[in-house]
Amino acid sequence: MDSPPPYTPGSTLKIKISQICIIFTVDKLFTPFTSSQVLVVHATSSSAKLPPNHPPLGTPMILKIYDPRYVEDREAFYGNDGTFFPAKPWSLEDEEKATALRETMEDWDDLLISDEIEMANPGMVNAYLALADSPLSGTAVPTLYGFGDFIPEEPRAIVPRILLLEYVPHSTSLDNLKNIKLITPWHIRTLLAATRKMNELGVVHWELHPGNILICPDRVVIVDFGASTTRVQGGTDMFSDDKWMAKVEDGWNEQTVRLMLDTLKGHEALACVALAANRAILARLDQNIEPRK
Structure with missing residues (x-):
């Protein structure tokens, strides 16, 4: 997969964590994309003092963006039983329809509409929070720097969620x-x-x-x-x-x-x-x- 906008190395992304807007520069990205887009980034500026556990500006970090625009099941594929599933290219119109449909339903988790994906399994959030203050943090699991939102420049019906983690070099x-x-x-x-x-x-x-x-x-x-x-x-x-x-x-x-x-x-x-x-x-x-x- 080529580097899709806005993830091209050298481009900038705006992230909001704890009500602080931080500008990150993309260093590189990992493909293929699955349920998230995984990038190596570094922060270049912020709208306020960085949170206490946030590393200094310029430090390489892992940024995981849960943007349904690029999830893997948008491409055409065959299921295990041979069923063909056609491609589902992203559009703002479809995203708005999916969001509106979700808001009308009490239990929308069973709907297989990729535009509805805002964040991976909530267990992931709970797992990182459970491990954040443990002896494993920064040793056997990456340090958690925070959860937040990716603020895209273009109009969106869904605000993609993000996870910011320690980058582990020389691994x-x-x-x-x-x-x-x-x-x-x-x-x-x-x-x-x-x-x-x-x-x-x-x-x-x-x-x-x-x-x-x-x-x-x-x-x-x-x-x-x-x-x-x-x-x-x-x-x-x-x-x-x-x-x-x-x-x-x-x-x-x-x-x-x-x-x-x-x-x-x-x-x-x-x-x-x-x-x-x-x-x-x-x-x-x-x-x-x-x-x-």
Whole structure:
């Protein structure tokens, strides 16, 4: 996919977070777009003092924009049963119709109209909030800088929502890992501890796969909580202890990581190293995230 406007590197975007307007410059973007558009950006100016947890101007960050104009299901595709679904190109008129239709219905979640997508699964918001003040923030999960709105220059019926996160440089996703020396017993121990701690904090990821795990020299980072479930939602504990443990077991987070490390795709030698290290550390696994020494 080419860089669609207004996401061309070098272009500027206006974002509103906590009633503060911030101008960001696009450094690069990740394609293909799915439910969101993921960009590396840096802030160049703001209408007021930046929020306390916001990094200084010029710091690279990840900006995720949930704009239905570019969601993946706009392109024509065939379903698993062979059914053909025609392309649904965006137009302001269709977006206005979808918005009006949604406002007339009490339960519109079942409507399969892509123009109605404002934000990914609310579980994602809850997950980042649950992890924001935990020991995992800034270590095993990216630091959350805030939620807000993307203010497009053109007329829109829907204001796209945004998520602003820490950018993790010098990282390689597990599925792109080529050098077996990049992953060590410390990485494996930390990843297993992080998944266990994440569940203890009331978050089930649901989509742990090699593409969502970043390996850095001194960090292991779990990303993309778009399908997450959280125990606390809107300040309310939604599950009993037994039901939450059933969710954790169904989520299979720690087991998924162990299996993933045992069978790293395309890296048989690395898989052997990971398997040996995995077996050696399980008996003494610490639930705290230890710093890389």
